[in-house]
Amino acid sequence: MQNKKILQRNLAAELTLEIRNFKAPELAAYVLENSRMNELAALALSNDPLLSSRAMWVLSRCSELNYDSMTPYHDTLIKNLAQKNLHNGVIRNTLRLYQNKPAPVKHHVFLLDRCYSYLKNPSEAIAVRAFSITIIFNISKHYPELMHELVEVLNHIQIQEEPAAIRSRVKNTLQHIYKLT
Numbered sequence: 098m099q100n101k102k103i104l105q106r107n108l109a110a111e112l113t114l115e116i117r118n119f120k121a122p123e124l125a126a127y128v129l130e131n132s133r134m135n136e137l138a139a140l141a142l143s144n145d146p147l148l149s150s151r152a153m154w155v156l157s158r159c160s161e162l163n164y165d166s167m168t169p170y171h172d173t174l175i176k177n178l179a180q181k182n183l184h185n186g187v188i189r190n191t192l193r194l195y196q197n198k199p200a201p202v203k204h205h206v207f208l209l210d211r212c213y214s215y216l217k218n219p220s221e222a223i224a225v226r227a228f229s230i231t232i233i234f235n236i237s238k239h240y241p242e243l244m245h246e247l248v249e250v251l252n253h254i255q256i257q258e259e260p261a262a263i264r265s266r267v268k269n270t271l272q273h274i275y276k277l278t
Contacts, residue, residue: 112151119151129166134159138170141187142177145272150186157190164198174267175204178211185222188215192228196235205236209243216250227266234270244274 111124128137137159141152156174160167167174177183192212200208211226212229213219230251237243251267259267 098112108133108147109140112140112148112155115202121151121154121158125155125162128155128195129159129163134166134170138173142173146184146186150190150193153187153190154164157193160194160198167194171201171204175200175207178207185225187220189224189228192232196231198227200232200236202239209236213250223260223262227262230263230266232271232272238277242278244278248274 101172108128114121121155128134137152137156141149143149143152147185153174156167156170174194178191192215195208212232215225215229216233218226229246248271251271253264256264256267266273
């Protein structure tokens, strides 16, 4: 048990390095090569905003390198989105996991609810809102009756008042929807 705490503490120290010394892709490769996913996932659920945000950042990089490595952590990470006052980086990097890869079917309803909540909140971070659009679209492909709701929501977003990233994501998503229907 003591060795595990030492290893975890070392990983935590690496995660909280000064930003210019922090290398998420390299740390992700290290975590995967050394079977330290359990430790990293535990740190991602930490109450320390910097630690949890950086750990989720590395987990998102781990996912890019080996998406299957995330399978044991889907439930915990998705349920973590229900927490109040999560650091923006935790939300952003959790959503990043599912914007290009499929979310587990059993979490579709929860993710739709959370992502619509993020999307409709203009004070939410731009990346969180953009990732939410993509996740909603990807889930809705499995349930065509939900595509109409997404179109309605996207059409009601005041495009001219939105940042470029949101305008672009809305435009591209609507084009994809129209191609599907």
